[in-house]
Every structure is written in C-alpha cells, then in structure tokens.
Amino acid sequence: MNASKREAIDRLLKMVFRATGLVTIGLLGGxxxxxxxxxxxxxxxxxxIDFFTGSQWNPGSDAGNYSILPLLASTGFVALGSMMIAVPLGIFTATFLSELAPDTLRTILKPVIEMLAAIPSVAIGFLGIVLVGPAIARVFGIQNGLNALNGSILLAIMALPTIITISEDAISAVPKTYKEASLALGxxxxATLFQVTLPAALPGLIAAVMLGLGRALGETMTVLMATGxxxxxxxxxxDSIRTITATIAIEMGEVPYQTTHYFALFAIAVVLFIITLLINLLGEFFANRLRKFHA
Structure with a gap:
C-alpha cells in the first residue's frame, strides 16, 4: 500500500471517529x-418555589401538588445508604485483590465480582422483595421491609462491581517505587498500605465512588420494586420511599399527554439528569487526575 492510500485511509478513519463522537454528543444534547x-x-x-420547597408529590389531588423535595430526599436517602455500605466494602475488597490476595484467588474473584454487573436489576429487586425485605422486617420488628434500607442494600450490591474494579485499577497503578521506598524506610x-498506597490512589478511589454513586442514582427497577x-x-x-427514577417509571406510562403532570415528570427528570451529569463529571475529573499523576 502506497503512502497516498494510507493517508486517505487515515483521513477517512479520522472523519468516521469524529462523526461518531459528534453524534454521541448530539444525542446527549438532544x-x-x-x-x-x-x-x-x-x-x-x-x-x-413550590416545586423545590413543597412537601408533597401528589398529582392526583385537587390542588395538584408537584414538589420534588420528597422524591429528592428519598433518592438521597437510598443513594447515601448504598454508598455507606458499598464504599468501605468495595475499597477494602479492591485493596485485598490488589495487594494481599494470591494470584490464584485473584483470578477467580475478579470475574465473579464483574459478573455481578451482569445480573438484571429486576432480579436483584426480586431478591429484595423475597429475601432482604422479610429479613429487615424480622430484625427491626416492622410490618414490611420495603423501605430505604432495603433499597440501599440492593443498590450497594449493584454499585460494588464499579467501585471494586476502578478502585483495584487505581491501587494497582501506584508505582512500586512508592511501596519499596516506604518499606526501605522501615x-x-x-503502614505502607494505609499511609502510602491508598493515599497515592486517592484520586482513583474518589472516581470509583463518584461513578458508583452515579450508578446508584440512575437505577430504576430495583428501587421501584424494593422501597415501598x-x-x-x-x-x-x-420508612418507605419513592425515588425520582421510580416516580418517572410508574407515572409516565399513564399520565395524559401534555398536562401539568406530564411536564412535571420532565422537570424532575431534568433535575436527576443534572445531578447525575455532575457526579459523572466529578468522577471523570478525578480519574483524569489519576492518569496524569501516573503518566
């Protein structure tokens, strides 16, 4: 192949990749x-003002109450609860895989953990109804376990593959010279793990948490089934809750077209879109910091 043909192919591929990127950006913007x-x-x-500060989401009432606050608080509750469970468990698991686990065990555990991401959310929601919910009801002596705690546990399970995978990559990317220098100093x-390795991997760990949080915020079916x-x-x-995603999923299919209720669902979707976008941008920012730090 002569030089002119290679240049033509290079230009064509550049145009294809540029067009693909522009289409993706266009779809997101659209x-x-x-x-x-x-x-x-x-x-x-x-x-x-009522939309952001009211205390009720009740489109069926005579007054038509459309306040995002209870939905936003519910979403925050379940996302915060899931991160309280998933972050320590995910980071410690990633640390074990990267620094402590034998090679044979690591090769078994990593695919198993990654397979968690392939479990359908409806299956995890079903487990929340038949296993986790009844267990919560027995432990706390309440009528049913369809509440924020149930949703938090299930979302933690769904966020774990993301947190573990990215955290393990961040810890493994810490240069060996850091660890060798720490050990050489006594x-x-x-001490090397907690005072050298994990602090050096901190940007990647933060990125893992941010992306795991974005995964939890965007989940629909699990929280729809398991939170009441x-x-x-x-x-x-x-308490039983209803997240923004569950509200959209429940009500959008039956709401009359171009009514106030219909447009209110788009309004809460915009809020969720902006929150998720900001969290993912933060995750990418810290991930880029990690890549530049180890470049």
Whole structure:
C-alpha cells in the first residue's frame, strides 16, 4: 500500500471517529434539550418555589401538588445508604485483590465480582422483595421491609462491581517505587498500605465512588420494586420511599399527554439528569487526575 492510500485511509478513519463522537454528543444534547424544553412548559404553568420547597408529590389531588423535595430526599436517602455500605466494602475488597490476595484467588474473584454487573436489576429487586425485605422486617420488628434500607442494600450490591474494579485499577497503578521506598524506610506492610498506597490512589478511589454513586442514582427497577413507593418525606431508613427514577417509571406510562403532570415528570427528570451529569463529571475529573499523576 502506497503512502497516498494510507493517508486517505487515515483521513477517512479520522472523519468516521469524529462523526461518531459528534453524534454521541448530539444525542446527549438532544436528550437534555428535550427534557429542558418540556420542563420549561411545566415551570410556565406551575410555581418553581413550590416545586423545590413543597412537601408533597401528589398529582392526583385537587390542588395538584408537584414538589420534588420528597422524591429528592428519598433518592438521597437510598443513594447515601448504598454508598455507606458499598464504599468501605468495595475499597477494602479492591485493596485485598490488589495487594494481599494470591494470584490464584485473584483470578477467580475478579470475574465473579464483574459478573455481578451482569445480573438484571429486576432480579436483584426480586431478591429484595423475597429475601432482604422479610429479613429487615424480622430484625427491626416492622410490618414490611420495603423501605430505604432495603433499597440501599440492593443498590450497594449493584454499585460494588464499579467501585471494586476502578478502585483495584487505581491501587494497582501506584508505582512500586512508592511501596519499596516506604518499606526501605522501615515501615511495615500495613503502614505502607494505609499511609502510602491508598493515599497515592486517592484520586482513583474518589472516581470509583463518584461513578458508583452515579450508578446508584440512575437505577430504576430495583428501587421501584424494593422501597415501598411512598412519595413522602422520609424520616429514616426504615420508612418507605419513592425515588425520582421510580416516580418517572410508574407515572409516565399513564399520565395524559401534555398536562401539568406530564411536564412535571420532565422537570424532575431534568433535575436527576443534572445531578447525575455532575457526579459523572466529578468522577471523570478525578480519574483524569489519576492518569496524569501516573503518566
């Protein structure tokens, strides 16, 4: 193949890759502006102050209460609870795989952990109904276990593969010279791990947490099945909740077209879109810091 043909192929491939990237950006922008356009129609009819500060989401009432606050609080409850479980478990598991596990055990555990991401969310939600929920009800002596705690446990399971995989990569990327220098100065294995290795991998660990949190915030079917779907301000993890994603999934299929209720669902979708986008951007920021740090 002569030089002119290679140059022509290179230009063609560059154009294809550039077009693919632009299409992806265009699709993302189109989705956002579609959500934004419909949410503006809601704010033109409703009161934005009530939307963000009210205490009820009750479209079926005579007054038509459309407040995102109980949905946002429910989403925050279940996401925070899932991270309280998944972050320490995920980081310690990643540390074990990277620094302590024998090679044979590592080759077995890594594929098993990654396979967790392939389990359908509806299957995890079903386990929450038949196993986790009844167990919570027995332990805490409550009527049923369909509450924020149930959703937090299930979302933690779903976020673990993301957190473990990215954390393990971040810990493995710490240069061996750091560890060797620490050991040479007289630090033992555990001091080196907690005072050198993990702090050096901190940008990657933060990226893992951010991306795991984004995974938890965007989940729909699991929280729809396992949290009770009560659209009220939660007071604790044993209260039934309804997240933003579950509300959209439940109500969008039956809401009359171009009504206030219809546009209100787009408004809460925009809020969720912005929150998830910011979290993913933070995750990418810290991941890029890790790559530059070890470049």
């Amino acid at each position: 989705i956002f502006f579609m959500l934004l356009f419909n949410s503006i129609a809601f704010f033109a009819k409703g009161n934005p 630090a033992n294995k555990w 779907n009560a659209a009220a301000l939660p007071k604790g993890f044993l």
